[in-house]
Amino acid sequence: MTQDFHDTPVLALCGGVGGAKLALGLYRTLNADRLTLVVNTGDDFKHLGLHISPDMDTVLYTLAERSNKETGWGRENETWTFMSVLKELGGEDWFQLGDGDLALHVERTRRLAAGQRLSEVSEFFRQHLGLGARIVPMSDDPVQTVIHTPDGALPFQAYFVRDRCQHTVKGISFEGAECAAPTPVFVEQLEDPSLRAVVICPSNPYLSVDPILALPGILDALRTCVSPVIAVSPIVRGEALKGPTTKIMRELGVARSNAAIAQHYEEIIDGLIIDEADSADLDTITLPCIATATIMKNLNDRIRLAQSVLDFAERLDSRRGDARNGTVS
Amino acid sequence: MTQDFHDTPVLALCGGVGGAKLALGLYRTLNADRLTLVVNTGDDFKHLGLHISPDMDTVLYTLAERSNKETGWGRENETWTFMSVLKELGGEDWFQLGDGDLALHVERTRRLAAGQRLSEVSEFFRQHLGLGARIVPMSDDPVQTVIHTPDGALPFQAYFVRDRCQHTVKGISFEGAECAAPTPVFVEQLEDPSLRAVVICPSNPYLSVDPILALPGILDALRTCVSPVIAVSPIVRGEALKGPTTKIMRELGVARSNAAIAQHYEEIIDGLIIDEADSADLDTITLPCIATATIMKNLNDRIRLAQSVLDFAERLDSRRGDARNGTVS
Numbered sequence: 177m178t179q180d181f182h183d184t185p186v187l188a189l190c191g192g193v194g195g196a197k198l199a200l201g202l203y204r205t206l207n208a209d210r211l212t213l214v215v216n217t218g219d220d221f222k223h224l225g226l227h228i229s230p231d232m233d234t235v236l237y238t239l240a241e242r243s244n245k246e247t248g249w250g251r252e253n254e255t256w257t258f259m260s261v262l263k264e265l266g267g268e269d270w271f272q273l274g275d276g277d278l279a280l281h282v283e284r285t286r287r288l289a290a291g292q293r294l295s296e297v298s299e300f301f302r303q304h305l306g307l308g309a310r311i312v313p314m315s316d317d318p319v320q321t322v323i324h325t326p327d328g329a330l331p332f333q334a335y336f337v338r339d340r341c342q343h344t345v346k347g348i349s350f351e352g353a354e355c356a357a358p359t360p361v362f363v364e365q366l367e368d369p370s371l372r373a374v375v376i377c378p379s380n381p382y383l384s385v386d387p388i389l390a391l392p393g394i395l396d397a398l399r400t401c402v403s404p405v406i407a408v409s410p411i412v413r414g415e416a417l418k419g420p421t422t423k424i425m426r427e428l429g430v431a432r433s434n435a436a437i438a439q440h441y442e443e444i445i446d447g448l449i450i451d452e453a454d455s456a457d458l459d460t461i462t463l464p465c466i467a468t469a470t471i472m473k474n475l476n477d478r479i480r481l482a483q484s485v486l487d488f489a490e491r492l493d494s495r496r497g498d499a500r501n502g503t504v505s
Numbered sequence: 506m507t508q509d510f511h512d513t514p515v516l517a518l519c520g521g522v523g524g525a526k527l528a529l530g531l532y533r534t535l536n537a538d539r540l541t542l543v544v545n546t547g548d549d550f551k552h553l554g555l556h557i558s559p560d561m562d563t564v565l566y567t568l569a570e571r572s573n574k575e576t577g578w579g580r581e582n583e584t585w586t587f588m589s590v591l592k593e594l595g596g597e598d599w600f601q602l603g604d605g606d607l608a609l610h611v612e613r614t615r616r617l618a619a620g621q622r623l624s625e626v627s628e629f630f631r632q633h634l635g636l637g638a639r640i641v642p643m644s645d646d647p648v649q650t651v652i653h654t655p656d657g658a659l660p661f662q663a664y665f666v667r668d669r670c671q672h673t674v675k676g677i678s679f680e681g682a683e684c685a686a687p688t689p690v691f692v693e694q695l696e697d698p699s700l701r702a703v704v705i706c707p708s709n710p711y712l713s714v715d716p717i718l719a720l721p722g723i724l725d726a727l728r729t730c731v732s733p734v735i736a737v738s739p740i741v742r743g744e745a746l747k748g749p750t751t752k753i754m755r756e757l758g759v760a761r762s763n764a765a766i767a768q769h770y771e772e773i774i775d776g777l778i779i780d781e782a783d784s785a786d787l788d789t790i791t792l793p794c795i796a797t798a799t800i801m802k803n804l805n806d807r808i809r810l811a812q813s814v815l816d817f818a819e820r821l822d823s824r825r826g827d828a829r830n831g832t833v834s
Contacts, residue, residue, distance in 0.1 A: 224611050224612065224615050225611065225614050225615040225618055226611070251590075253586075254586065255584045255586040255604060257582075257583065257584040257586075257603070257604035257605040258587070258604045258605065258607050258608050258611075259608075260605070261580075261604075261605040261606075261607075261608035261609070262608040262611070262612065264608075264633065264634075265608055265609065265612055265629075265630060265633045265634075266629070266633045267608065267611075267612045274586070275584060275586035275587045275590075275604035275607075276586040276587065276589070276590040277590075278587050278590075278604075278607060278611075279586075279587050279588075279590035279591040279593075279594055279596065280590070280594065282553050282554065282555070282587075282591070282596075282607075282611075283553070283591060283594055283596045285554050286553050286554040289554055300594075300595070301594060304593065304594045304595045305593075305594075
């Protein structure tokens, strides 16, 4: 990777925990102000009168290195007095809200009620957490991921948290997406002639990335942007490291394979990164693909994968340049 | 005190900390379902988008014996993670909100937004805290205590908490009181022919009791109710045990004396209880008055004072009965 790569804009799309790990790797690899993270808000919901943005908060906590390493979600040094009293009072206690976590929900809700946009609230939090990267919600307009099951349609959190992904998924829709405007920063980045890479983080493609892709104009913008678009597969040895990705693939009748991930994104990506354990899959994937270590157990893993992604983008970009210049790589 | 007194209705009016101590004494002395507590809501305010009812919460915590003995306000076993994160995020941090305390504010706000009345929310909390007494806000309609100072008019909490009572008080008003309906339970109790006593707890007369008395029809109802109305003076040796009562009396040009408290309530009370340390004041007070231990350091003190109040009510009641029967006491 050339040094100047650090100084050119990189855009990453991500959902919650898995995606945020690579986002942190990118954040620590690039000059922070070159990185723009676009975060899924299809999981956002109203609960106890509060506006909760689970993926945004996960990204904020992860980049600020304040995520809870033990639980894999929420804040470090969290306390749970609120939940215990809420339970005692007979309140709804199926969604765990830590005491520190609540500060973001209360302050976000207050600011939204005062007329601020979600992106303004996120910007306020970003600044106060001292984060250099741009971190924007995919849209300031409401989008709700809905899970269609034999038991009826369920809002995302009811499916994911309350019912612990027990229902069979027959389909997934993103209510409001068709008339939700992508955040201006998101569109500007995709149109930036100096953009060097778009990274689709190893978040759940169906639940966390598809809501972003469902926004008007985004698929076209990804197809026509100047930079390579690279996805990192969330699957290793036919299983997701976390969450219901492969359960959903099975239920949707999709093979649990890297080839299926490649196919899922084929309209928009220029390259796929799969795990080194799956290098045998390289033959099954027709678009440019590399195999490297994608399991991110610690900060070094995150940074190493981020560097692999950026190196791969640079190689794809020079190949595209060669193609533009009439040479063949 | 005769045993059957335990089984007749008693109504107590109270504000926060000082008043709640006697409320607990009454709660432990009477059969719980005979006691109705009417709580000041003039201090209620919106903060961070939450509906906060400080006096109501103090009464609930005190009766549930979960109040914080060290701070004198808030809940026992409280944690403060929310405040510390809110401060870090640059949120408004002048009003201390404990993590457990927040559960009541969030749940109350949610229920009010869903269309419940404040009295329904209080009833829900009361049940879940396992309390037998009726505990009702003075009104379901908004009333705001406003402090008039040389620096302008201040909402109560800005004066009391944010500015720590520093301003000189020129006057106090209760915005909305003139068109706020007293809670139905409050009115029913005052009209109950079996009512045995109305107790004005030793709360701040100007800040905590006057908002209740400012509600339409309450002064008349107190004058005409069948039972004696007894106030417990919040002053001992010319000083309030807690809070700005005597500072406000000085600023309003009122003598800091039990006689002034008697005069403040003279239109509605049948008797006053002052502290034993002030027994010399008995000569200065024209209405029926007794001196007894009013400083409540522990539960025994609270129960002893409650019994004194009920005994005094019984004596006054029999005297009124004698008067009704044409005999002279």
